[in-house]
Each structure stands twice: as C-alpha cells, then as structure tokens.
Amino acid sequence: MSLSMPFTFDPGACFIGGQWVAPANREQLSLSNPSTGAELCQIAHGSAADIDTAVNAAQDALDGEWGRATALQRGRWLAALGKLVQDRVEDLAALEAQDVGKPLTQARADAVALARYCEFYSGAADKVHGDTLPYLEGYTVYTLREPHGVTGHIIPWNYPMQIIGRSVGAALTMGNAVVLKPAEQACLTALAFAELAQQAGFPPGAINVVPGLGAEAGAALSAHTGVQHISFTGSVQTGMSVQQAAGQNVIPVTLELGGKSAQLVFEDADIEAAMPFLINAGIQNAGQTCSAASRILVHRSIYSTVVSKMAKQYQQLRVGDAMQDFSIGPLISEQQKQRVQSFINNASDLNCVAEGQIDSAASNTGFFVKPMLFADVPAEHALAQQEVFGPVQVVMPFDDDDHALALANGTEFGLVAAIWSRDGARQMRLAKKLRAGQVFINNYGAGGGVELPFGGVGKSGHGREKGFEALYGMSALKTVAARHD
Numbered sequence: 001m002s003l004s005m006p007f008t009f010d011p012g013a014c015f016i017g018g019q020w021v022a023p024a025n026r027e028q029l030s031l032s033n034p035s036t037g038a039e040l041c042q043i044a045h046g047s048a049a050d051i052d053t054a055v056n057a058a059q060d061a062l063d064g065e066w067g068r069a070t071a072l073q074r075g076r077w078l079a080a081l082g083k084l085v086q087d088r089v090e091d092l093a094a095l096e097a098q099d100v101g102k103p104l105t106q107a108r109a110d111a112v113a114l115a116r117y118c119e120f121y122s123g124a125a126d127k128v129h130g131d132t133l134p135y136l137e138g139y140t141v142y143t144l145r146e147p148h149g150v151t152g153h154i155i156p157w158n159y160p161m162q163i164i165g166r167s168v169g170a171a172l173t174m175g176n177a178v179v180l181k182p183a184e185q186a187c188l189t190a191l192a193f194a195e196l197a198q199q200a201g202f203p204p205g206a207i208n209v210v211p212g213l214g215a216e217a218g219a220a221l222s223a224h225t226g227v228q229h230i231s232f233t234g235s236v237q238t239g240m241s242v243q244q245a246a247g248q249n250v251i252p253v254t255l256e257l258g259g260k261s262a263q264l265v266f267e268d269a270d271i272e273a274a275m276p277f278l279i280n281a282g283i284q285n286a287g288q289t290c291s292a293a294s295r296i297l298v299h300r301s302i303y304s305t306v307v308s309k310m311a312k313q314y315q316q317l318r319v320g321d322a323m324q325d326f327s328i329g330p331l332i333s334e335q336q337k338q339r340v341q342s343f344i345n346n347a348s349d350l351n352c353v354a355e356g357q358i359d360s361a362a363s364n365t366g367f368f369v370k371p372m373l374f375a376d377v378p379a380e381h382a383l384a385q386q387e388v389f390g391p392v393q394v395v396m397p398f399d400d401d402d403h404a405l406a407l408a409n410g411t412e413f414g415l416v417a418a419i420w421s422r423d424g425a426r427q428m429r430l431a432k433k434l435r436a437g438q439v440f441i442n443n444y445g446a447g448g449g450v451e452l453p454f455g456g457v458g459k460s461g462h463g464r465e466k467g468f469e470a471l472y473g474m475s476a477l478k479t480v481a482a483r484h485d
C-alpha cells in the first residue's frame with residue numbers, strides 16, 4: 001500500500017451507526033492512484049447487506065438523538081465540522097490528489113469548498129421555515145418543513161468533497177439521516193468526512209458511508225424501501241436506473257447528470273477577460289467536470305482571433321502527476337482514459353488546432369491524456385454533442401444571436417451556459433432563452449457558488465442543489481390547517 005494517510009480511519013471499512021465496520025462479506029476492492037496506475041489501498045466492497053444495515057442505522061438516528069436535535073444544534077454541528085474541514089484542508093487535499101489524481105491546487109479548492117458548504121448550511125439550519133397562510137374564517141393554516149427521513153446519496157469520483165458538501169450538507173441541515181455511497185474509483189475523502197463529522201459531534205447514524213460498486217451497493221441504496229429521497233450525480237444512463245428504482249418506491253430524486261455546456265463569445269466581448277474562463281472551465285479537473293465548458297461558440301468576426309489565442313494557451317498546457325500540481329492531472333481510470341481516447345480516435349476527420357503535452361517525468365502507467373482543442377466542429381459531431389469527460393474542447397463559429405442560441409441549445413443537455421458580451425439587452429434576452437440551469441454573464445462558474453442554486457434541464461437532470469433551494473428539496477412540506485371557529 002502506497003497511500004500516505006493523514007487520517008485514522010481504516011480505508012477498508014464502512015462507517016455505519018458511528019462505528020467503523022468491515023463490510024458484511026469481508027471483501028475488499030482495489031483503489032488505484034491515477035497518477036501511477038498502481039494500487040493505492042483497498043476499500044470496502046460494500047453490498048446490499050451493508051446498505052441495509054446503514055439504512056437501519058440512519059432510521060435509528062432519526063428515532064434518537066439526531067431526530068430530536070433542534071435546527072440550532074444541527075447548525076452548530078455543521079459549523080464545528082466546517083472548522084475541522086478547514087483545519088485539515090491540506091490533509092484532505094493530499095488524500096484527494098492521491099485518490100482522484102486531482103492536482104493539489106484543485107484538490108485544495110475542493111476541500112475549501114466543503115468547509116464553505118458546512119459554513120453556509122450551518123447558518124441556514126435555523127432559518128428555513130414555513131409560512132402562515134390566509135384561509136377561511138375560523139382557520140389557522142401553516143406549513144412545516146420536515147426532513148424526508150433517510151436520504152441516499154450516490155456520488156461520483158470527480159468532485160467527491162464538493163458533492164458531499166452540497167448534497168449531504170443540505171440533507172443534514174434539514175435533519176435527514178444520510179447514507180452515502182461514494183464511487184468505487186475514489187472514496188477516501190468521503191471516509192475522512194465521516195471521521196471529521198464524528199469529531200464534530202454528529203450523533204451516531206446521522207451520517208453513514210458505504211463504499212462499494214454501483215451495480216451492487218448503489219443499486220441497493222436506490223431501491224431500498226427505507227430510503228425517502230435519493231440524490232445522484234453521475235452519468236445519464238445510471239441516473240435513469242436510479243430514477244427507475246426510486247420510482248418503485250415513489251420517492252423523489254435529484255439527478256445531476258452533467259452536460260455539454262457552452263460559452264458564447266460575441267463580437268463585442270472583452271476577449272482578454274474571457275480567455276482564462278474559456279480554457280480553465282474546459283480543462284479544470286482534466287475536463288472531468290459536470291459543468292465543464294466543453295463547447296466554445298464564437299462570433300465569426302472574431303473567430304480566428306479567439307481560436308489562435310486559445311491554441312497558443314493549449315500549447316503551454318502540461319499534464320502530470322497530481323502531487324506535482326500541474327494544471328492538468330490524469331483521468332480517474334484506465335477505463336475513462338480509453339473512453340476519451342475513443343472520442344479522439346473518432347475525431348480524426350476534425351481540425352485539431354492545438355494540443356498540450358504530457359510531462360516527460362509522468363509515469364507511463366498513469367491515466368494521462370493530452371488536452372486537445374478542435375476547431376470548426378460540425379454541430380452534429382459526437383464531439384459537439386456528447387459529454388467527453390476529458391480535457392477536450394471544441395470551438396465553433398456562429399453568425400448571429402439566433403445562430404448562437406440554436407447551437408447552444410442544440411444538445412440534449414442543459415446544465416450551464418455563459419454569455420460574453422457588453423450588450424446589456426443581449427445579455428438579458430439570451431439569458432432567458434438559453435436552455436440551462438445556470439447562466440453566467442461575463443464569467444463562468446462564479447467560483448463554485450455555494451450560494452447559487454445549481455442543476456440541469458433536459459438530460460442534465462432535475463432538482464436543484466446548492467443555496468437555499470437545496471434545503472427546500474431536502475425537506476418535505478406539511479400543511480397544517482386548524483379549525484377553531
């Protein structure tokens with residue numbers, strides 16, 4: 001085992017009911033370090049039996065101390081957790097860099113974001129409330145926001161800490177008890193989160209973590225009759241299975257399924273201001289980002305200028321070991337590398353205008369791919385339609401606002417979009433017409449935006465995470481109508 005481990009938890013265990021326990025089948029899965037391809041450590045091969053134990057532990061927590069805690073107390077536990085996370089940013093970042101292959105700077109930003117989610121939601125816990133409603137003479141009517149109960153969280157490997165922050169953080173704020181199934185490719189910071197939550201004082205069973213395979217532990221969680229809400233982030237295909245399983249129990253699901261997000265650059269844009277956003281939003285986390293700006297749409301009058309500026313920057317990009325903090329690290333797995341490679345192989349007819357380089361010292365068994373920039377990509381090409389999940393961006397020209405809009409809205413996804421223009425009327429008009437859950441004007445991503453509701457339309461999913469909106473989704477509204485004459 002080559003893992004450098006700054007926490008005390010056993011990476012091969014599940015965290016259930018406040019205890020670190022071996023999985024029921026005693027089996028382990030292998031976790032690899034994407035920068036080398038070598039085994040990093042072994043993790044629990046959690047199964048349906050462990051999910052069942054965890055759901056029961058969560059229900060016990062709801063029936064016990066956790067369920068009785070006031071909103072104020074839940075907020076204080078979250079605040080304590082946020083402080084512990086903030087104190088351990090370097091340790092969490094080192095763990096994530098080894099597990100996900102995420103360059104240290106980006107891993108650090110994820111840990112800081114997790115702390116920030118805890119901070120934001122700690123302050124919100126006692127500020128979400130119902131209404132009193134005018135009704136008939138002789139009635140008093142009010143609404144209560146109650147927890148769903150046990151919430152299941154199936155998360156991917158690309159941003160474990162941020163997704164835990166936005167999804168588990170919101171669920172805990174509203175008093176739900178959580179069962180978290182991290183991805184089999186990366187689950188160490190989920191376990192570290194459980195360790196820190198225990199130190200912060202969360203009662204046993206409020207937070208349970210069961211690592212395991214999607215088709216086993218993930219499927220068991222999404223079908224479990226003791227679960228009252230599922231949050232899922234990942235592929236469209238798996239999201240559909242999760243929604244179908246949850247449908248059998250008629251429970252709500254939040255699905256965040258990625259996208260093919262576009263940045264629209266108009267002839268009056270501040271190109272210099274746009275440039276870092278155009279590129280970083282595409283290559284951040286090696287392009288393995290649900291909201292990656294994988295399509296850059298540029299007005300024909302400035303098209304060749306933007307393409308050549310982007311190409312110049314692509315040539316400077318270096319890919320290498322996550323611990324050495326290059327701007328781009330490896331992909332998560334050999335499988336994802338093959339997937340991205342096959343997109344590139346199928347794009348041999350396209351105009352690749354620039355590529356970056358893999359550092360000569362990078363291990364040849366690491367899961368590295370070169371960043372590649374393609375120009376003049378036809379709108380119907382797979383590279384312009386499908387989520388590649390690698391450091392690959394396409395640039396396409398447009399002739400006018402309507403053409404830009406048609407291209408931007410011309411995929412089955414709708415997660416994020418950006419408008420680069422100085423024309424206020426155009427900004428407002430297009431912001432309304434873009435099919436996306438978030439639209440940015442003269443920026444992209446707004447620094448992570450813990451406060452900003454996030455989620456998609458179309459095959460990017462449904463439901464909203466982040467901000468107060470997440471807290472409404474993570475609670476059930478009860479209307480109480482009292483007749484008193």
Ligand code: NAI
Pocket residue numbers: 154155156157158181182183184212213214215216217218219220222233234235236238239241242256257258259289290336339387388389
């Ligand atoms: P995936 O959707 O299969 O995995 C995400 C999570 O779902 C993991 O925790 C996995 O264990 C779990 N899972 C898998 N099968 C399941 C099932 N039948 N029931 C319940 N849970 C299940 O995604 P994968 O295979 O890791 O990546 C494939 C593609 O999905 C990527 O290339 C990318 O395009 C997309 N993706 C999008 C993400 C996003 O942030 N929107 C994150 C990860 C992947």
Ligand code: MG
Pocket residue numbers: 214238
């Ligand atoms: Mg999968």
